[in-house]
Amino acid sequence: MVERALELSANDGCVVLVDEGSTANLRFAGNTLTTNGVARSSRLTVISVAGQGVGVVSRSAVRPDQLPDVVAAADRAAREARPAEDARPLVEGGPAAPGWDDEVRPTDIGVFERFAPALGEAFSAAESGDRKLYGFAEHSLTSTFLGTSTGVRLRHDQPTGRLELNAKSGDLKRSAWTGVFTEDFADVDVAALGASLAQRLEWAKTRVDLPAGRYETLLPPSAVADLMIYLYWSSGARDALDGRSVFSGPGGGTRVGEQLATLPITLSSDPRAAGISCAPFVTAHASSRDSSVFDNGLPLASTDWIRDGRLESLLQTRYSAELSGLPVTPGVDNLIMSGPAEGARSLAEMIASTRRGLLVTCLWYIRAVDPQTLLVTGLTRDGVYLVEHGEVVGEVNNFRFNESPVDLLGRVTEVGAAERTLPREWNDYFQRTVMPPLRVPDFNMSTVSQAS
Numbered sequence: 001m002v003e004r005a006l007e008l009s010a011n012d013g014c015v016v017l018v019d020e021g022s023t024a025n026l027r028f029a030g031n032t033l034t035t036n037g038v039a040r041s042s043r044l045t046v047i048s049v050a051g052q053g054v055g056v057v058s059r060s061a062v063r064p065d066q067l068p069d070v071v072a073a074a075d076r077a078a079r080e081a082r083p084a085e086d087a088r089p090l091v092e093g094g095p096a097a098p099g100w101d102d103e104v105r106p107t108d109i110g111v112f113e114r115f116a117p118a119l120g121e122a123f124s125a126a127e128s129g130d131r132k133l134y135g136f137a138e139h140s141l142t143s144t145f146l147g148t149s150t151g152v153r154l155r156h157d158q159p160t161g162r163l164e165l166n167a168k169s170g171d172l173k174r175s176a177w178t179g180v181f182t183e184d185f186a187d188v189d190v191a192a193l194g195a196s197l198a199q200r201l202e203w204a205k206t207r208v209d210l211p212a213g214r215y216e217t218l219l220p221p222s223a224v225a226d227l228m229i230y231l232y233w234s235s236g237a238r239d240a241l242d243g244r245s246v247f248s249g250p251g252g253g254t255r256v257g258e259q260l261a262t263l264p265i266t267l268s269s270d271p272r273a274a275g276i277s278c279a280p281f282v283t284a285h286a287s288s289r290d291s292s293v294f295d296n297g298l299p300l301a302s303t304d305w306i307r308d309g310r311l312e313s314l315l316q317t318r319y320s321a322e323l324s325g326l327p328v329t330p331g332v333d334n335l336i337m338s339g340p341a342e343g344a345r346s347l348a349e350m351i352a353s354t355r356r357g358l359l360v361t362c363l364w365y366i367r368a369v370d371p372q373t374l375l376v377t378g379l380t381r382d383g384v385y386l387v388e389h390g391e392v393v394g395e396v397n398n399f400r401f402n403e404s405p406v407d408l409l410g411r412v413t414e415v416g417a418a419e420r421t422l423p424r425e426w427n428d429y430f431q432r433t434v435m436p437p438l439r440v441p442d443f444n445m446s447t448v449s450q451a452s
């Protein structure tokens with residue numbers, strides 16, 4: 001399909017992306033499997049270039065006889081388009097990537113072969129403990145093919161798995177959540193996850209009501225992931241150059257080179273990172289302020305966004321890099337955070353050393369308040385706990401919080417041991433993260449929330 005579409009285009013240049021996807025899922029509620037299923041999908045995107053005009057047409061489930069019409073529509077749109085400000089020569093290609101012509105291997109329900117029996121045992125354990133488990137497990141495999149009229153022939157097969165697990169007490173008055181990312185479900189320890197949720201429900205038997213205020217707070221890796229993903233998404237160079245973001249320089253330009261954190265915190269991406277690997281080349285289905293269809297096929301490398309607390313890079317296309325004078329650093333589909341190399345403690349060890357503070361499970365409904373400071377608001381959910389003298393003494397009411405992830409970096413007093421995690425808020429869009437727990441001495445719980 002890629003080769004045929006390239007042959008059909010009559011314009012100056014052409015980029016073709018084909019995404020062949022498959023998904024398998026299990027859903028469960030009240031300690032019972034409720035549904036399971038598999039699905040297949042296919043999407044064709046044709047990006048046609050006429051001079052500096054570009055036309056993009058994307059369609060699902062395109063049959064071979066429909067291909068000429070899709071390409072013709074993209075060619076026509078390019079000829080009618082005004083010059084694109086990000087227009088650049090298409091990336092030059094070389095030999096076709098290994099496996100370019102190999103068959104697409106879909107996922108299927110067999111990916112849960114070892115996971116499903118373990119889930120059944122977790123159901124039994126929960127039932128005997130007067131608990132109910134709810135949630136879903138999902139695995140997808142997407143094969144992306146990228147071809148251009150300049151010879152690029154690239155392919156990437158991306159496995160993605162996620163498990164969201166929610167436990168409730170028998171009377172449904174107490175709730176706890178956990179989630180994990182996996183590439184194949186072979187490494188998911190359902191029993192350990194169930195035991196962790198059971199412990200949290202025990203903590204919640206004691207209720208402590210607290211007012212709004214600033215509290216020393218332990219943020220687990222999942223909550224840290226949600227905050228850092230939002231920071232990452234907000235780090236576009238174009239917005240910074242235009243004075244529209246927290247990364248805009250006070251007198252123009254950007255804040256690249258500025259110290260954001262007192263601790264040696266590093267926030268990075270690496271397409272070849274073990275366990276969270278992703279496409280090692282740009283796949284842009286449309287142009288935006290942070291991506292360009294003309295950059296399709298650019299190689300991606302390990303990139304430090306923040307290094308030792310210093311802002312190092314912003315999301316850059318070739319076009320924005322020319323405006324900013326900074327290196328070309330396109331977005332990568334994973335995110336890794338780390339702190340000091342030695343002495344990083346686990347979340348349990350951080351709890352044990354806390355005199356008095358809050359332990360948050362996860363964050364929810366995160367929304368922007370002020371892009372100039374990256375102030376966001378959101379809710380806590382499924383368990384906020386009071387820690388006193390190194391022990392969890394009970395569950396606390398939920399809060400609405402107001403915080404800036406950038407400002408927060410400058411106030412963090414401890415960075416724990418990083419681990420692969422699943423964000424709660426953003427896992428529909430971004431799953432591959434490695435994050436540490438953080439200790440924040442004055443996290444702003446702005447109001448009490450009635451949310452459960």
